[in-house]
Amino acid sequence: MVFRWHPREKLPSELQRQRAYEEWERRPKERHHIFPQALQGYFARKGINVHDYVIAIDAEIHGRIHRGKNGGPWNAEWRAFIEHTLGEAQKHEHFEHAGALIQKFALAGYTLTYWQRFDLTPVPRD
Numbered sequence: 001m002v003f004r005w006h007p008r009e010k011l012p013s014e015l016q017r018q019r020a021y022e023e024w025e026r027r028p029k030e031r032h033h034i035f036p037q038a039l040q041g042y043f044a045r046k047g048i049n050v051h052d053y054v055i056a057i058d059a060e061i062h063g064r065i066h067r068g069k070n071g072g073p074w075n076a077e078w079r080a081f082i083e084h085t086l087g088e089a090q091k092h093e094h095f096e097h098a099g100a101l102i103q104k105f106a107l108a109g110y111t112l113t114y115w116q117r118f119d120l121t122p123v124p125r126d
Contacts (some may be wrong), residue, residue, distance in 0.1 A: 016101070024108070029056040031114060032065075032107070034098045041117045042082065046091050051114035057107050065105055077101055 010018070035043045037049040042051050066072040070079075081089070081097050089097075 027113050028059045030059045030062040032057045036071055036078050038071050038075055055109045055111050057109040073098045
């Protein structure tokens with residue numbers, strides 16, 4: 001039996017992950033609709049309420065993925081998907097595509113609904 005009197009020294013990978021998380025925590029967040037509001041009518045016909053699938057992501061990243069005409073690259077990816085599937089994709093295929101886009105754009109954040117109360121301001125450090 002081993003009793004640790006002092007916590008073990010953290011591995012370099014653990015320290016790197018901790019620093020990355022602390023940096024992420026300091027940046028302001030915004031709500032990002034995984035299924036674009038601009039296409040709300042289309043998604044409603046597929047049985048998807050766009051406000052139920054939101055992720056709190058860095059405000060800077062949110063601006064980048066929506067910068068440009070017609071909602072930027074995020075919305076363009078969804079329009080291309082709809083065009084490619086001729087609007088006939090099944091509900092589950094939309095969720096699979098959403099997951100692929102989250103990975104493609106390297107999004108990380110808290111999942112929530114649009115109406116959930118959540119403080120998106122940076123965490124103050126003492």
